[in-house]
Amino acid sequence: xxxxxxMTLLAAATLVLGMASVSAQAADLRxxxxxxxxxxxxxxxxxxxxGFDIExxxxxxxxxxxxxxxxxxxxxxxxxxxxxxKFDTIIASMxxxxxxxxxxxxxxKYYNTPAKFVAKKGSGLxxxxxxxxxxxxxxxxxxxxxxxMEKMYPDTELVLYGTQDEVFQDLAIGRIDAQFSDxxxxxxxxxxxxxxxxxxxxxxxxxxxxCHGPGAGMTVRKQDDSLRMDLNKAIKGIRDNGxxxxxxxxxxxFDIFGG
Amino acid sequence: xxxxxxxxxxxWSPIDVVLIAxxxxxFLWGALTTLELTLISLVIGGILSIPLAIIRAGNNPILNxxxxxxxxxxxxxxxxVQTYLIYYGLGQFExxxxxxxxxxxxxxxxxxxxxxxxxxxxxxxxxxxxxxxVNTNRGEVEAAxxxxxxxxxxxxxxxxxxxxxxxxxxxxxxxxxMLHGSVVASTITIQDxxxxxxxxxxxxxxxxxxxxxxxxxxFIIVLMxxxxxxxxxxxxxxxLYPRDAVxxxxxxxxxxxxx
Numbered sequence: 001x002x003x004x005x006x007m008t009l010l011a012a013a014t015l016v017l018g019m020a021s022v023s024a025q026a027a028d029l030r031x032x033x034x035x036x037x038x039x040x041x042x043x044x045x046x047x048x049x050x051g052f053d054i055e056x057x058x059x060x061x062x063x064x065x066x067x068x069x070x071x072x073x074x075x076x077x078x079x080x081x082x083x084x085x086k087f088d089t090i091i092a093s094m095x096x097x098x099x100x101x102x103x104x105x106x107x108x109k110y111y112n113t114p115a116k117f118v119a120k121k122g123s124g125l126x127x128x129x130x131x132x133x134x135x136x137x138x139x140x141x142x143x144x145x146x147x148x149m150e151k152m153y154p155d156t157e158l159v160l161y162g163t164q165d166e167v168f169q170d171l172a173i174g175r176i177d178a179q180f181s182d183x184x185x186x187x188x189x190x191x192x193x194x195x196x197x198x199x200x201x202x203x204x205x206x207x208x209x210x211c212h213g214p215g216a217g218m219t220v221r222k223q224d225d226s227l228r229m230d231l232n233k234a235i236k237g238i239r240d241n242g243x244x245x246x247x248x249x250x251x252x253x254f255d256i257f258g259g
Numbered sequence: 260x261x262x263x264x265x266x267x268x269x270x271w272s273p274i275d276v277v278l279i280a281x282x283x284x285x286f287l288w289g290a291l292t293t294l295e296l297t298l299i300s301l302v303i304g305g306i307l308s309i310p311l312a313i314i315r316a317g318n319n320p321i322l323n324x325x326x327x328x329x330x331x332x333x334x335x336x337x338x339x340v341q342t343y344l345i346y347y348g349l350g351q352f353e354x355x356x357x358x359x360x361x362x363x364x365x366x367x368x369x370x371x372x373x374x375x376x377x378x379x380x381x382x383x384x385x386x387x388x389x390x391x392x393v394n395t396n397r398g399e400v401e402a403a404x405x406x407x408x409x410x411x412x413x414x415x416x417x418x419x420x421x422x423x424x425x426x427x428x429x430x431x432x433x434x435x436x437m438l439h440g441s442v443v444a445s446t447i448t449i450q451d452x453x454x455x456x457x458x459x460x461x462x463x464x465x466x467x468x469x470x471x472x473x474x475x476x477x478f479i480i481v482l483m484x485x486x487x488x489x490x491x492x493x494x495x496x497x498x499l500y501p502r503d504a505v506x507x508x509x510x511x512x513x514x515x516x517x518x
Contacts, residue, residue, distance in 0.1 A: 077466070079464045080460075080464075099462075099463065100464055102464075103464045138448075142461025142462070142464070143461075146461055146462060147462070150462070159368075159448045160450075160454075160458060160461065162446060166347075169347060169350075173350045173351070173356060173366075174356070174366065175366055175368075
């Protein structure tokens with residue numbers, strides 16, 4: 001299954017590369033997306049990708065007048081795959097951080113939402129160094145939230161997952177005391193679902209500038225500065241012509257672009 | 260001096276050696292977890308497999324059938340699927356979460372992995388031992404019968420010791436497969452050797468550094484395992500080698516006759 005997926009991806013990549021070399025002008029924009037991070041991206045049962053990130057990606061491509069080729073990639077391998085030129089940009093809710101900027105570059109942010117803890121209703125979990133000491137906190141590996149927890153609460157036992165879905169699953173059945181993630185992802189992906197009805201946000205917004213950065217941006221290789229400029233222009237474009245707001249309204253009750 | 264080496268490595272090494280060195284203790288802990296899981300499941304699986312192999316080698320259809328089903332199912336499905344079924348699958352059922360097994364075993368990733376690995380290796384080892392038992396030299400069995408050995412005594416004194424010895428080379432493969440298979444643990448939040456590699460990738464976005472360190476450590480472990488088995492094979496299978504080859508050193512100028 002995995003092998004087949006890889007082969008399909010490889011085949012797709014070669015095809016795209018082949019086409020790119022024929023007409024360098026309006027080359028397709030290959031976008032790395034995730035697919036396991038609702039409401040930003042998820043996969044329907046028929047395999048199609050849905051979500052805010054996916055629609056933003058399509059809108060950005062339309063704005064740039066290039067054809068979008070969405071390439072699915074597990075979160076762990078996003079940056080390595082970008083560097084290995086499996087795709088040209090990542091539109092997958094990746095926060096702009098200093099640590100990542102050592103390897104890659106980012107467009108301007110395209111949204112910014114706060115991070116929060118989620119625990120069982122009435123758990124009395126205190127969000128402090130002593131309150132979280134020895135507690136098992138689940139989160140997605142390789143996220144800004146991992147950076148935040150390791151920096152702010154080093155005495156907490158971190159349980160690292162490959163996808164956000166798995167974090168919610170284990171929180172629901174009580175393998176972890178709480179989870180830490182983006183608040184929107186937690187709200188739509190878990191709290192509003194049946195599995196999350198006994199859980200709630202706790203401890204308010206968490207932010208550390210060094211870890212969380214200014215928000216989520218589109219990731220590009222360092223040498224692709226012209227693409228970065230184009231993406232910035234396109235983000236501004238869809239903000240100005242109302243396409244962004246239309247997509248935003250489909251998913252959220254408030255403007256997640258942030259101040 | 261020390262500083263200049265660090266400086267040199269930081270500027271000129273294509274991989275971040277300093278970062279690996281700083282986190283090397285994590286890798287060693289990861290290796291320990293990997294070894295622990297592999298060894299304990301091999302011991303449990305090995306103990307389980309002895310009676311099962313005897314049943315499989317015998318001709319009691321009532322006992323034989325369920326064991327056959329067990330080995331067929333566990334050899335016929337991937338270890339990753341088995342582990343997911345035990346970790347994510349069983350947790351889904353509320354009544355399982357209410358049994359006494361949930362708290363101490365099934366709620367913990369480590370034990371879930373141990374259960375899956377033990378059953379998996381038990382299935383493979385059962386079939387391996389069965390083959391070895393069935394292929395016991397008839398002459399040896401007949402000689403034992405002629406000496407008036409009971410069935411149990413024949414099994415204990417003649418068949419099993421000989422079968423264990425002859426199964427040794429094939430079993431060394433099973434041990435190495437099990438070690439390689441133990442990477443599955445990292446997909447259910449366990450920080451095994453690969454888990455630490457993934458952690459490093461998640462934290463610093465350096466895929467190569469994390470995975471090459473893990474690979475080198477796996478390689479060293481496998482090297483030690485195969486060395487150990489070669490020693491035991493020489494010791495326990497000496498009677499099966501051509502006598503000259505074992506007792507005397509090959510003469511100068513002649514090709515070695517060793518197998």
